[in-house]
Amino acid sequence: MIGGRAGAIVGIVGVGGLGSPVTLALAKAGVGTLVLIDDDVVDRTNLHRQILFREADVGRHKLEAARDAIARVSPRTVVEIQREHLHPGNAGLLSEVDVIVECSDRYAVKFLAADAAQLLRKPLVVGAAIRFIGTALSTGPEGHPCYRCVFEDLPEGAQQRCDVSGVVGPVCGVIGAVQASFVLRILDGRPSYGTLASFDGRAGTLRHRPISARASCPLCGTHPTIDRIEPTRYVSDPCPQ
Numbered sequence: 163m164i165g166g167r168a169g170a171i172v173g174i175v176g177v178g179g180l181g182s183p184v185t186l187a188l189a190k191a192g193v194g195t196l197v198l199i200d201d202d203v204v205d206r207t208n209l210h211r212q213i214l215f216r217e218a219d220v221g222r223h224k225l226e227a228a229r230d231a232i233a234r235v236s237p238r239t240v241v242e243i244q245r246e247h248l249h250p251g252n253a254g255l256l257s258e259v260d261v262i263v264e265c266s267d268r269y270a271v272k273f274l275a276a277d278a279a280q281l282l283r284k285p286l287v288v289g290a291a292i293r294f295i296g297t298a299l300s301t302g303p304e305g306h307p308c309y310r311c312v313f314e315d316l317p318e319g320a321q322q323r324c325d326v327s328g329v330v331g332p333v334c335g336v337i338g339a340v341q342a343s344f345v346l347r348i349l350d351g352r353p354s355y356g357t358l359a360s361f362d363g364r365a366g367t368l369r370h371r372p373i374s375a376r377a378s379c380p381l382c383g384t385h386p387t388i389d390r391i392e393p394t395r396y397v398s399d400p401c402p403q
């Protein structure tokens with residue numbers, strides 16, 4: 163049972179285009195503790211969508227810059243930083259949080275976070291954005307439906323990458339805001355589990371639709387085959403975000 167916003171510990175995987183607005187929104191909304199997981203540095207070319215950072219932060223480790231930014235806007239928020247990417251060897255970090263928010267730019271990390279959330283019985287909010295399109299999904303600790311009910315498995319072959327394909331900054335802002343609202347609904351006891359939000363930045367449309375559990379889902383289905391974090395299942399490849 164999660165004890166409201168002030169007593170909550172929220173883990174944010176990836177503090178980039180999506181993680182920036184999520185982090186700011188949750189800190190200012192009164193979430194007690196944020197656990198930030200990232201191993202990257204602030205890059206000038208990403209500043210347009212990574213709204214947590216300023217020009218003066220370029221070259222700094224993202225999490226140190228993020229901690230300073232949160233201290234400026236919400237000094238009472240407790241910030242814990244993990245200066246590493248989420249990978250199968252450290253996924254146990256997620257056992258310490260009440261809600262997992264996945265904001266990274268790698269498909270493999272999204273599936274790893276989804277599998278870990280299911281195995282740990284944690285609520286999960288996953289976001290993705292590329293070019294003008296973004297999605298956000300909220301799933302519950304019971305895991306029916308789950309992330310794999312919708313996205314199944316890592317895509318094969320050539321994949322879109324945000325550093326090649328690009329992502330429009332405001333699309334990250336919209337999806338990050340939706341992710342933060344999903345988290346706050348969980349903490350406030352009014353979750354939107356099983357809801358997929360999709361935003362089309364060209365048309366300016368945001369849609370929410372319920373998703374269904376698949377009986378054949380390998381993670382939450384009738385006969386699940388994923389019952390532990392197996393490192394070979396998560397190839398560290400490209401990206402949405």
Ligand SMILES: [Zn+2]
Nearest residue numbers: 308311379382
């Ligand atoms: Zn499933």
